[in-house]
Amino acid sequence: MTKTIMLIHGAWLNSASWAGFKARYEARGYTVVTPDWPHDDRTPAELRDFPEKALAKVGQTDLFDHYERLIRALPEAPILIGHSLGGVCVQHLLDRGLGVAGVAINPAPTPGVPLGGHAIVSALPVFLDLFSWKKVKTMSRKFFAERFAQTAPRDKVTELYDAYIVPTPGKVYWDGVTGASGKISWKNPNRAPLLLIAGEIDLIADASMVRGIYKQQSKAPSRTDFKQFDGRSHWTCMDAGWETVADHALDWAVEHQIAR
DSSP states (O other): OOOEEEEEOOTTOOGGGGHHHHHHHHHTTOEEEOOOOTTOOSOHHHHHHSOOGGGGGOOHHHHHHHHHHHHHTSSSOOEEEEETHHHHHHHHHHHTTOOSEEEEESOOOOTTSOOOHHHHHHHHHHHTSTTGGGSEEOOOHHHIIIIISTTSOGGGHHHHHHHHOOOEETHHHHHHHHTTTOOOOTTOTTOOOEEEEEETTOSSSOHHHHHHHHHHHTTSSSOEEEEEETTOOTTTTTSTTHHHHHHHHHHHHHHHOOOO
C-alpha cells in the first residue's frame, strides 16, 4: 500500500492550487508531491508579471515526459490525482504503466473522445488567436469569473484570480486537437484502476464529456469508475466543500490501488 501521492495541476493553475488537498492528505499520513509544469514554478503573481518565454514551447507530451521522470525518481509508485489537463496527464501516465491508481478530476478533452459543447466554447479564446500555439496566454478576469470559477463567491473572484491564475502555453490546447498529444490505449491490460470525476455544471470539462471518457476507459480490464458531483463547477478543488471531492478521490484510490 503506497503512502505517496502525486497531485498534477491543469492549465491556468500551478501547484499553489493544491495547497488544500496537500495539507489534507499529509494529515492522513501521506507523502504528497505537487510538481509544477516546467517554467511554472514561481508564485502566480510572478508568473503573470514575468512569464518565461520557454513556457510557450511546452506541449502535452512534454508534460507527460516531465511527470514520468519525476514518478520514476520516487521511492515508491504513487497514487496519481490530476485536475483538468492534469487529469489528462494522469490518463497518459497510467497508460504508460505508471501509478498504482489514478483519479482524473474534471479532465480536459482527452484524445478519442468528442469535445463537449462547453469545452469548445471555453477553448475559443485560445483558438481564435491562430498564433496562440507559440504563445503564452493569459486568462481574462471575465472568463475566470463566468466560466472557470462561476461558483466562487462573487466578492472573492478578484482575490482568487490574483492568488491562483497563471499564464499557460497555447500549445497544450493545440496539441489536444491536432493529435500531437498522442493516443491512449483504451484496452491497455496494464493500466492501473482509474476514477473519473465530473462536475454537474462544469463549463470547461462538460460532465457529458467526462462520461464519454469513462466509457472509453471502461474498455480496459482494470477497474474504472465514474462519479459526478452535483452543483460543482471546474473550480471544485477549491470551491466550498472541496474536502468532499478530495476525500472521495483518495478513499477510492486507496481502496482500489494495485501493487507495482
